[in-house]
Amino acid sequence: METTLKISKIKDGTVIDHIPAGKSLKVLSILGISEAGESTVSVAMRVQSGQLGHKDVVKIENRTLQKKELDKLSLLAPNASISIIKNFEIVKKFNLSIPDAISGVVECQNQNCITKTREPVTSSFRIISRKPIVIKCDFCERTMNEPEIHQLF
Ligand SMILES: [Zn+2]
Structure with a gap:
């Protein structure tokens, strides 16, 4: 309820809910959303969530997310949920999950790693x-580790 009151419904697009409070700007960065973009994007930071705390919510109109984007998001916000909206209805909803392996999502921090020295080797x-x-x-x-990964976003 709280969330619905604070951000208007969208007709078509993607809602990313239960993002850790304050991390929504990193979510935008992961999705390549910048001032030059075309999508309408709503961001709610530090929305009250239950008794315990706060969360961020991001709504992006007319956009669905690619697997790589979902994999990357799972490293930042493993408990986030994704809702796909079509004509104001949720047609699909799922929780992010961290896959067993990721490819081409983050860069290795070892400067001597083959993925850094010899393009094009996918990380x-x-x-x-x-x-x-x-x-x-x-x-x-x-x-x-987690802080190192989050620093990349
Ligand atoms: Zn490496």
């Missing part, structure tokens, strides 16, 4: 922990 990581998130490069075995 590829295995997820070795989900809470907190830790990923490991398939090429150089460098691990990256």
Whole structure:
């Protein structure tokens, strides 16, 4: 209810709900939404959520998200939910989930890694922990923890 009151409904597009409070700007960055964009985007930061705390909500009109974008979002906001809206109705709703492996989503932080030195080698990581998130490069075995990953967004 609270959310509906604060942000108007959209006709077609995607709603990303239950983003950790304050992280919505990183969500916009992940989705490549900038001042030059064309989509209508609504952002609500620090919306009251239940008894416990606050959350951010992002609504993007006329846009569906690609798998790579969802994978990247899952590293930032693993508990977020995605609703696909068509003609003001939710036609699909699901929770983000961190996949077992990610490819071409984040860059390895090892400057000597083959994915950094020899283009075009697509980065590829295995997820070795989900809470907190830790990923490991398939090429150089460098691990990256949650703060390091979030810094990239
Ligand atoms: Zn690497």
